[in-house]
Amino acid sequence: MRRKASITVFAALSLMLVAQLLFTLLEAARHYELQKVLYMNTDTVLESVFADYCSPLWETYKILGVRVDDTEGKLCFNNREAQLRGLTLDHLGSKEQKTLLSGMSLLTAEMTDARYDPYRLLTDQNGVVFQKAVCTYMKKNIAYEMAKSVYNHYEAVKEVKKDYKNPDEGIADAMDALKHPKKYETEGAGNSSSRQLKGEARQGDKTKKEDSGEKATPTENPLETVTEVKKEGVLSLVLPENTKVSGKSISIEETVSHRSLEKGTMDSYVGTDWYQKVLFYQYLVNYLGNYVEKKQDRVLEYELEYVLGGKRNDADNLKIVVSELLAMREPLNMASLTASSQRQSEAMALAVTLAGVSANPAVIEAVKYGILVAWAFAESVLDVRTLLSGGKITMIKSDADWTSNVHMIPELLSGWSVAKDCSQGLDYGQYAAILLLFHKGNTLAMRTMDVEEAYVQTQEGYENFQMDHVLCETELTATYEFQPVFLGFVSILENFSNGFRIQNHSGYSYFHGKEGM
Template sequence: MRGSITIFATMLLMLVSQFLFTVLEAGRNLTLTNIACMNSEAVAESVFAQYCRPLWDEYHLLAYDAGSDAMGNVDIENVKSYMKKLTTDNFKISDSGAFAGGTIVNGTSMLRLSMDELESMKYVLMTDDGGDVYTNAVVSYMKKNIGYETVKNLYSQYSSLNENKSAGEYDDSKIDSALKALKDNAAHEGGGKSIARSSPPRAYSAHLSVSKTKQTSESKAESTEGGNAIENPLVKVQKVKASGILSQVVDESTVSGNSIDTSARVSGRSLHKGTGGWSESGDDWYAKVLMQQYILTYMSCYTDTNPNHALNYEVEYIIGGRASDKDNLKIVIAEILALRAAANMAYLAGSASKQAQAMALAAIIGGITLTPEVIEGVEKGILAAWAFCESVLDLRALLDGDKIPLIKSDTSWTSSLYGMTSMLTGQVKAKSSNEGIGYKSYLGMLLFTKSMKNIAYRSMDVQEATVRMTGAHESFRMDNAICELNADVSYKYHGIFLCFVNLLDGADNEYTIKNKAKYSYYGR
């Protein structure tokens, strides 16, 4: 049987075929565009899936360690190469650049792309924008782990503690002034010693009888009460202050000897810069409390050390900024001592009975030859010494894990005016109270007074040092740690169906798809 077809039918068939092939290519193009978008997202996620594991395990922060190139800069070219390699693997492209399989008849997928170029790559480093990137990373994580109302209550608590701190007044120079007044009086009375009898107040006459012997104003005043000597607390407190407070509140042999290299820390060196920028700012009360709680939760301190961290007292380092644990502990102890001394002085200022005791001891130590004004100055010095002594006992309790009331009462007060020397010399500590606040709360109060920039950079100091202790991360740098990336991606592919459309003979059969590859750990 012989068949025939008209010229018109032939032309019509050709036109219909060309239309169908064009529609097929258009559909393929749309599918490839979607696949290109998915591949860009996939390769970006694959890069960031290689987060720095020690940084997450120890501090719950996500960052990709890009490493350094031969010039010491962020090795962003390595990131590009890795993304291209992933694309090659995804589309099964051979080393020669050809697609595996070679032809359609051999089963090659028609959805084939090659990543041509990665341009305008922008990336954000943890250390960028004066610590704002790091702060926002911490805030982003903590928002998922602590409720707004809890943060608000903590802010009110720390604001109140701060107000109490500002309202308190403690002037330890009153101790020195009182001793100087006694010394001057002793020198005036003769030979450096006071020869006058002491004259205790009437309230104490039934208990104290002052001897007629000479009194050494710099050491102690004599009393016939049981034949015991009434010691001058001013002298003991002055000696304690001169010898250093650390040995008075902890056993120095148990203090950590860890330290970090301050010459190479994040807060002290020239840092690499990212290209992306970070427009948000985390420097407000909400961010500050979240940052503070993050540090208290994941950083080590004197009462909660971590053997896996470079420093045992990381929170103390963030507050003090010194290289060694011991030096930072000294700074923190001195700051807490000042807070406690001010609070204890506030209690003494409102206690008539303890002021009466201080006035009585001032009269005993000074004797009857001192003027009322000088006696009053000695009394203030004694009150300051008493507040100092109670504060030392407070610190011993805090460092032992106990809680103490912010403002003392008659029942919670521990030290006595007579016997202060034995208390300072021994291991007596303040009474514990379930309603009080502990050592970490005082660390939180001190953190609350620091700038967000210092907190951020010093936090990165200790985290970098800790990560470098782990295998394969010895050269880790926080300013090589990428937390966000954005790049323009170009893909190339060749047409398949349009080769059957003779209207396009001689046309370029290579096409380009452009989109973006982007990823951020913190969901901006």
């Protein structure tokens, strides 16, 4: 049975308006949901880009960074922008799918523009950003107490150095006193002070002869010995005769520390404090090769020595570090000598012997001080020999830790004697960490990037790698476009064809992650 149905024009118009309202609300809901999806997509694809870090740099040196260069090795963000658009296409499809019947997702959009700005490069601020990258890693891998201990050692060395400046002058003054004793005639050679000094010297000689059971023999002048030794090559003094020193070198003209670098556009970081400095220097000791812990696969075997010396070859850099170690140990050994009454007496006895029977106290005191300086140097040479052989030396030596004899300085320096290995002392790397604290952090950071860049360039696919093309922090502005889906059923907007455009902002930093941006 058929029944006729009818609808008024008003009702038809009402249904059409209701339908259009529903479709408009659906499109609004889709638009609102798509905004959230696009915001999450911006964060996700940016983090995906930062997950594509330079593997050799991380695996070898624990530095995170994204390469932003083109095939010619020039700074360029095009590849990374294309990577963002490609990832978005995988996540959200393409606006070319326009109909529901095609089975497309309702949450479809296309990233039409992506801009990294501002951004920060690893070499920015003359090495400050690189130090920040190192500290971010090291804070999670070194205890605060250990860092404080290293800094305390540095402070101790600095304090001792204040009291023993220009040790070479002490030897020179002693030599001058022996050659020109008349300059020191403020006190008579025959007065009571002179007789007292000679008596102390004779008593010291007597005690020494009784202890050794030997007759007194003419003593070589340690002042002359040390003066002559210091004219020789420092490596021949601290290394065995047949030691093979690395012959590797680096071309420094195009290194990070010598060439003109690309600059990032982010605001500058503030300088580093003592804690960050210690973290950075301990990182250098832990991850760079050095004479004691060589890295055969590196461009330079003595990377740490390069950071300290800045010369193009391993041998020259090792010379610089050895010289600095000797200069560090001398005042520390002088502190040990002045704290020992026994060794003070031995130095005084030798000073009287060298100065002669007619010497006055002023000459003897000058010679005694020169002998102490020469003795400290000789002990320092033995210390460095021990350090280079992998041993440990305590900061301020006790009588039990002391090795050399003032009467055997020529034999000790010409032979191959080494200082006593101190189980509670510091090794070569720990002394190097203290040395680093006496240098400018920015200079050391730039040189560190020299050796790290050189190493990465030896890896396949990274021949054009440059540290100033490494991104470590940025803010991203992403523009999306998408077409309406439900508005096609709304006759009022039948000519709507421009689509929608949304712009999102995000940021990422290896130092702070997403939360810190």
